Ligand code: ATP
Ligand code: ATP
Ligand code: MG
Ligand code: MG
């Protein structure tokens with residue numbers, strides 16, 4: 001096609017290819033979900049319907065992008081991990097982030113009615129922001145995922161205790177907040193157990209650990225080209241959703257191919 005005299009404006013575009021041979025993680029997060037959860041009366045501290053909807057949208061993203069090896073979700077956020085030598089979109093950050101965020105958002109909005117049949121969506125519709133970060137080593141990537149899972153645990157323990165004080169203890173939000181300020185994990189566990197008979201360990205795993213998504217089955221040892229073919233096939237493999245520990249070694253020792 002002939003170049004128009006306007007074509008030169010393309011040179012204003014900035015390259016944003018991400019560092020080769022690193023694990024790319026795209027994390028998205030719900031915009032203003034504190035407000036949104038109030039608007040749609042999410043159950044506090046954890047609305048299971050909303051978590052299921054997040055997981056469903058994330059499964060759809062993994063299905064759409066076979067280059068993703070793992071995803072981790074909690075609260076209103078999801079992290080998607082690409083395999084190390086992935087070259088999708090020439091590793092351009094904007095393409096990777098916008099494709100994941102828009103695919104996720106479309107599926108979240110599409111799936112809403114099934115999970116919240118009694119509360120139809122009204123404007124402003126749910127939206128998500130996103131960013132891409134490169135992690136050079138498997139250790140860095142594991143530390144990233146441990147960071148998000150530890151965040152899930154800390155927030156969930158706090159929220160579970162806070163809402164027990166408010167909903168079961170009849171405390172005013174502000175009083176509950178004051179009561180919890182300066183407390184450590186052991187204090188919160190004790191408040192839950194002594195005042196409300198709640199053993200935090202018995203809370204649902206999905207609340208305590210978040211959700212881990214990966215493709216089912218171990219790929220066999222093979223050459224580079226075979227690996228490419230296999231990755232395409234693996235796009236069709238079943239995607240598993242589990243609420244398991246990522247901080248210890250056990251998950252990774254049993255599935256070494258995820259970080260290879
Ligand atoms: P921002 O746009 O900066 O992300 P935000 O209001 O979304 O603002 P977050 O830090 O992302 O801030 O917090 C998300 C909020 O949504 C938290 O208050 C969290 O408790 C709530 N939330 C997310 N998922 C659920 C859920 N399944 N059930 C109940 N509350 C939820
Ligand atoms: P990529 O993912 O690389 O963007 P693409 O198939 O979307 O691939 P584009 O260059 O964006 O490639 O082209 C968009 C295609 O959609 C074109 O073929 C265009 O003719 C078609 N298209 C877009 N809008 C309309 C429309 N309103 N009616 C008919 N065809 C449309
Ligand atoms: Mg945010
Ligand atoms: Mg948010």
Ligand code: MG
Nearest residue numbers: 029075076077
């Ligand atoms: Mg968040």
Ligand code: MG
Nearest residue numbers: 095098099102
């Ligand atoms: Mg297009």
